[in-house]
Each structure stands twice: as structure tokens, then as C-alpha cells.
Amino acid sequence: MAQQTKTQFGYRRHPDQDRRETDPAHHPVVIVGAGPVGLSLAIDLAQRGQRVVLLDDADRIGEGSRAICFSKRSLEFWDRLGVGDRMVDKGVVWSVGKIFHGASQLYQFNLLPEEGHKRPAFINLQQFYAEAYLVDRVEELSAIDLRWRNKVIALEQRNDHVVLTVETPDGAYRLAASHLVACDGARSSLRRMVGAEFAGQVFEDQFLIADVKMSAEFPTERWFWFDPPFHAGRSALLHRQPDDIWRIDLQLSPDADPVVERKPENVRPRIARMLGHDKFEFEWISLYKFQCRRMEKFNHGRVIFAGDSAHQVSPFGARGANSGLEDAENLGWKLDRVLRGLSPERLLESYHIERSAAADENIRESTRSTDFMAPATNQEARLRKAVLALARETDFGKRMINGGRLSIPSIYETPLSTPDVDAWNGGTRPGASMPDAPLKDRSGQSTYLTDAFVAAGTRFTVLAFANGAAPDVPNDVGVIRIGGGDFTDAAGLLDARYDAAPGSAYLLRPDGYVAARFRHPTRAALEAALARASGLN
Amino acid sequence: MALSTSSNFAKPDDAFRMIVEAHRGLDDAQSGDLDAALVLILANHIGDIGVLRDAITLAKRQVIEAVQPSQQ
């Protein structure tokens, strides 16, 4: 791991630990787990003015092969948290994927074929870098109290708060919180504590994941093989990471012996066969079995689950961390409003509605990809064989090949959206995330819609397309005005992406999703949409 | 669009024959592969998920009833 990144942190005793057991310190919000999801949520809440206690049982950032592909949506969220540039500067940008069958290429796809987005479709970045940059940002925010080596070992749920028992090197102490967010990962102990263990589909095939260091001439693309000559009968993946590290996934049979397969002397010839040389070093080797499953309910009284604790997917599609980050951006503003008393508790139910539907979609997509890679029956294998064969000469065959459908944000069917009443010719419908577009600001400088959204306060924001009179906007709502001397849509892409006839306006939620849109926005209509999106009616 | 189960070929015997003959000279495994490819090609040509669903339901009914004749 590169030296400039701090990954080891110290335990520090906190005055909360000196309180009597019967009189624990009370905090508005405690987050358990400083993985990508817990860290990002803590930053979002802190930037919204909340004080946050963040507990993690470790005192270092975990190494090993975990997430590498971070989506455009995640990068846009991280831009709002002030860490986007660092991630993108370090990461490798990619948007092209290639699929091979045997020795020949079947087809290639581009995940972001259109111009005019600030962020690329994906970057590849080792998860530990992402976490390290998030921790650096956390350390800049005095509102976040990050406590390492604080392990939650017990939970008592009360009507309007929870009480935690936290184990530390100095012994256990108790902590009360109005709201608890469990971001404690796939093996969540909080899930067990609320009695919500879950089952799901486990895939029998094992996957050997190796991160190797080499200087190679391969392009920065995602290469996926079905039945390659170097790994007959199974699938393989090659993908670049920063620091000349390459991620290699090799599918193994269900009965492969993990202990044997993980041994470097056994992995080396496999990878040498793949690369055609053995001038590489191992960074990390692991063997995984994947599963797809989710909790029935993400909200359990005052305990809310986010990220891997709430749902797990196989990694083909990069939907694990990316969907967890979408959980965090969905929850942050809602929890902030509830803690301020601006919205009722009920608003948090929309978190479950929106994100559990997204989890279902992610599970469906990841399951389909994994099934395609590891057909369960002879006939399934035969159909796959037919698809791969047809792909050589037909377009429909190419499009049926499933080597991973990469993460894109869900469109929410949600009570927070105001259904369209006007006629729209495309554009971005309520429940969808706002597509980016290039703009010019007042002084003619190039910028992006996503930047203008941050500048407007990362809150409820009206995106108004001027036709003379400025729209009458409710109080405490940000405004992005296109035309009329403010921003201009120099490239015309905003117009296309929002079907933006002059006079139209979109109401954007604080997480950058469309809440409502109007051809002729009135103050009353905007107020009503705002109330609805805030859980007020 | 609904699944059409009326007779659509002017000469149904020709169509049936053509499919049968396509399998001539193939072993069971090859025949299975041919059917799989054919199903995918035709499904794509139809391009209507509702019709495909109805076709699967109809086809499946034949298979399920074939293995449970005593329930008739």
C-alpha cells in the first residue's frame, strides 16, 4: 500500500466512557461501522450540521481485494462530500468493456457513450484508498467523533432511542442514541441483535480473486472471458487498478479446495497462463463464494440498516459499495430533517421503500449475471452456449451475453414523488436521479449541473428554465436558474436531458433525485411537491 | 399482442417437416443445441415479452401434463 495513505489509527479514550452505567451519554445519531457507507453517511450528516458518533471495531483500514469499481453516481455523491476529486485523481477512468469467448472477442460496450458529464461512468480504485480519503475528510469535520476499537456488543431498543453497549480496550461502556444507523457490513452483528437474520441465494461456484502487480500494456478496459483458452470451461476477468495493480477473477468449481487454491504456488501458473508471462507479484489472493440477499425491512424502530448489512450481491456489476453509497445519500438528508424536527419519523419509511426496491433490482441483476457465468443445469448451460455462439454473428446474441450489468441508479417508485401532470417528451421523470450536463456560469466559466447543485446548497433545489420572470420559489429552497443572465446551457445538453421548454422547472431532492416537474410552476404547486417530498403529507 | 395459436402457416406440414429435418443426422446433444439456438432466435424475432411468457406457459403445460397423466 502506498505510503502517503494513512491506514492505521489509534484508539482514544472518550469522556463518554467515564459515565455511570445508568446514565449513558445521549447522542442524536450513532453510526456503527466505518466502511465506505458509514464514513460517507457520517460526512453527509456532518455537512448538514449534525453531530455524529461513528464507531468501528477495528483501528485500521482493511486491506485485501474488495471493491474496485466506483460508479458515476458514487462519484457525484462524493463530490458533494468534498472527496470526489481525490478519488478521481487517484483512480483509473474507464468506460469500455470487452467480452471474449474462447480466444476471440465477441463484442464491446461503452457504459457512457454520451458527452457532457463531469464524472466518468466508472473509476477503478482500491477500496482502501476510498476509505482512507473518506477518513481524511472525516478528520476535517469536528462534528464527527470517530471512535476506533469501539465494538458494539449489545443493543437495547426503546420507544424513542436505543442504548448500546460498546466494548473498548478499556472495557465496555454504554451509549444512548436517538437514531442508530447500522453500517456494520455483511456479517452485521446489529442485524442479529434486532433478530433479523436473513437467508438468500448462495452461489456454489467459487471465485479466485487475485490482485497482481505488473507493468502491462493492456488498455484500461474491463475484459471478461467465457471459456478462455487459459482457463477452460469457466470465466475470467481482468481489470486495471491504480499503482500498476490488476484485478483478476477466475471462476473455480464448487468443489475446489480453498486452502489449496489460495496457495501462491498454485495461483501463479493459472495467472501466468492467462497473461502469457510470469513477471508479476501478488498483492493479495482470496477465494470467495458469493450470495445475493437482503433484509426484509431496513428500518427496525430506531435502528436503520445501510450498505452490506442490509443487502449483499455478488460483485459482478459493482453493485455492492455503489448501492450502499446510494443508501447513504438517500438516508442522510432524511435523517437530518427528522433530527431537526422538520419532517416526521415517517419520512424514514421512504428510505426503506426506495432502497429496498433498489436492493431487489441489484439482487436481480447480480443474480442473473452470476447465473449466466455459472449455469445451474445442463439446459441452462446449453442455452448459454447458444447465446455465445449466436453472439458471433447477431446483435441480439451479443446483447444477451451477461458478464455483469454494471451499477446504475434505480428509478424510485415512491410516495415522495409528485406524479407528472403536464406533458413531457422524455426528460427526467420524478423518482429518477438528475443527469449531469455542462453549463456556463455568469462569468462564462465552464461548470456542470452537479457543481451548481452543490453550490446551491445540496438541499431541495429548483432547477428553473427562465422565460423572463423568475419562478416564485418556496423558502429555504436552492435555485439553479438556466438563462435570464444566470447559467447558460451552452452545449444544449441540459435542454435535451430535461426536455426543458422555457418556463419549466424541476424540483430536485437534496440527494439529487427529481421530486417533481412542472411546465408552469406556481408557488403553490412547488410548496405542495416540497411538502410531499418531505414526508409532510 | 396476444400469443397466436390459430394455424399461421399456409402449409403447416412443410413447417413441421422443416424443423424435423433440421435435426436429421444430429445426435441428442447437437439436437439440444439446435433447439436452444432456435428458441432464442425465434424469441428475439417475436420480441414481445408477453407473447414469450404465454408461449412458455402453453409449452410448459404440455410437459407438466405429460408427466402427470394420472391426474387427468
Ligand SMILES: Cc1cc2nc3c(=O)[nH]c(=O)nc-3n(C[C@H](O)[C@H](O)[C@H](O)COP(=O)(O)OP(=O)(O)OC[C@H]3O[C@@H](n4cnc5c(N)ncnc54)[C@H](O)[C@@H]3O)c2cc1C
Ligand atoms: C471481491 C470483491 C469485489 C468487490 N467489488 C466491488 C466493486 O467493484 N464495486 C462495488 O461497489 N462493490 C464491490 N464489492 C462490495 C463492497 O466491498 C462492499 O459492498 C462494501 O465494502 C460495503 O460497505 P459497507 O460500508 O456497507 O460495509 P463494510 O465495508 O464491510 O464495513 C463495515 C465496517 O463495520 C465494522 N464493524 C462490523 N461490526 C462492527 C461492530 N459490531 N461494531 C463496530 N464496528 C463494526 C467493520 O470493522 C467495518 O469497518 C466487492 C466485494 C468483494 C468481496
